[in-house]
Amino acid sequence: MTDIIVQKYGGSSLKSPERIKAVAQRIIDTKKRAKSVVAVVSAMGKSTNELIGLASQVSEQPIAREYDALISNGENISASLLSMAINDRGVKAISLTGAQAGIRTESLHKKAKILDVRTQRIQDELDKDQIVIITGFQGINQYDDITTIGRGGSDTSAVVLAAALRCQECEIYTDVDGVYTTDPRLEPAARKLTEVTYDEMLEMASLGAKVLHPRSVECAKENEITIHVRSSFNEHEGTRVRKESVMEVNQPVTGVTLNEQESIISIVGVPDQPGIAGRFFSYLAQQGVNVDMIIQSVENKTEPVNNISFSVLEDDLSLATKLTEEMAQTLKAKSVSTDSSIAKVSIVGVGMMSRPGVAAQMFQTLGESNINIKRITTSEIKVSCAIDRDKASQAVQLLHDAFGLAVVTQ
């Protein structure tokens, strides 16, 4: 019998009293196969958004400390309800807030890093044979103020707790069966993966596969915790995210991902001075804009001016455009233009490290169907192409087929 199992249940798994009761039963069943169970929970359904909506009605820019004090209540509510539902079935459970569970974070609000978990209270409750339900997404800082660790942070809370409690595996329950070769809504032949490596998952998570938050994967990688992503709606085995595949890697590409929400911003005619790009992108980063796929080119040999263009997520577009226009004025650039009709399609796989020609095969596949590639970025295990948004789902299907992802060969 396993010693401690750490599970995490997301908002969609807890969105109604009925779903909470179903999760309660699932946790009770888990307790039959483990000495101890720790369950980390997100807020019910969209309840965090409702709290954010209230905040925006009383303050345009809510002060960060109170923002955290406010939105952490979503997890408090789901944790106590879940504990009630378990107790109602005659099984002992106790809910602990981030503070009670000893989750100590940086003093920073809204995106604090977890520094340490003081597990004494958790251990005490486990020793009393209690199932321990812990609020995800939140902790407490050195001033005893409530902090939150950023959106999607409950996954990270669960992995950190698994590490602190010396578990090898962390089960993350969500509304999908696991990690797929691509989005099944785009490609019906998409296949659930039995396992992926941390690095593949990191690329996929940051490229738009919304199953796991990248921070949680990084944290699992650092602590060598296997994440088992599975559905809270059925009993199927899901996808294990782990250090390396147990079996030999046969395929160069593990998955195809799509991010439809990209936009390109271009500054035309920036006078060529050393260090301009560095200054510009540092400034954007300071303001919290994540920039991807940068292209810089020199236009005119005799009186050199730069054209700089880069892509951003659509969420950041209005802020990024505003900042770029300010900067363009300071730099005496000619003009700023934006293009919001971009999508980014990517192939990911540790197998491509040992196989040359994977990128070329991708470009060729897209080219044969007259899909124009506007930008390319690559990493060791990923190739991404910016293309027209209206070709996005076609591109996913073509690549899924070209790299043989529908067929199990692992």
Added chain:
Amino acid sequence: MTDIIVQKYGGSSLKSPERIKAVAQRIIDTKKRAKSVVAVVSAMGKSTNELIGLASQVSEQPIAREYDALISNGENISASLLSMAINDRGVKAISLTGAQAGIRTESLHKKAKILDVRTQRIQDELDKDQIVIITGFQGINQYDDITTIGRGGSDTSAVVLAAALRCQECEIYTDVDGVYTTDPRLEPAARKLTEVTYDEMLEMASLGAKVLHPRSVECAKENEITIHVRSSFNEHEGTRVRKESVMEVNQPVTGVTLNEQESIISIVGVPDQPGIAGRFFSYLAQQGVNVDMIIQSVENKTEPVNNISFSVLEDDLSLATKLTEEMAQTLKAKSVSTDSSIAKVSIVGVGMMSRPGVAAQMFQTLGESNINIKRITTSEIKVSCAIDRDKASQAVQLLHDAFGLAVVTQ
């Protein structure tokens, strides 16, 4: 300039983002006339009931510890929103939970008593010139678990904090202008009182005037804190609840109160044994039933049997009836009957202590209008009569008029 002002805002004063912003402005205005302001808040509008509704959907009898962990979130939410709204106007404020504010309670859940307030954190924040917003209704026990102090408890939290911070007065903001001679919905000539004594307010609060929770009045009496009950919707002076009237008491009766939710339970034919009434009412009290207006009579001189009847609040009726029927069987009583068409009308006033004949005047007033008195209970400053419920509002009007309450003579 006053040193510290403690205010309490109820749920109706905070029921929407707009109301929260209005309260924020009111607190900022208060800060102009005091060195420090502490505001204690209830949950927004009916939000506590919504949380209780969720609890009832996951568990028929929610475990008390989790019930407290759940419903305390209502106050957390309103406190952080109010602090945001104040900060949004450029004034420094910080919200503190019961735990952060050092409100230590008994370990008991759902109706813990406050044992102690460790004011260090509050003082530290006040020293930084912060307005301190504190969640009412909640505290923390010796196990670091969240407790609540019973419904209406935010008034008590405010008074306890005023005492701990050595204030002389505590302002309680509500949706009415103050304490009236009777319910203005029943008697349009009802008049707002400038002041009432603790004892009068205690009688009125426990008799159904829902302005202040009796515990908060008891707590104010013990600590000699003046409670200023006033409206959050206007700037009028309200009613001060204090040790004794500053002016000479001219009127024997200060107010007329009505409780329409009474029921009478009777056990007929209880064999006459010593100690039966004591055993019976102790048992009801242990089960949490509050009993009022007990009448016991001996029916038969040769073979003595008792008839016991008493009144309970309608909320307690089904539980009290069940317990009484069980007890009647044990005691071999003949039968149990209930009457739910009762109301209790009362006159309250410290002035009646020095004026004989006040009770007689009440009975006469009701009798002249053919209102049958079914039961009578009295205290030093109160006379209550149980009457038919359909005569209730008529009785209030008659008594209000008979004791001259519409006219100011204080």
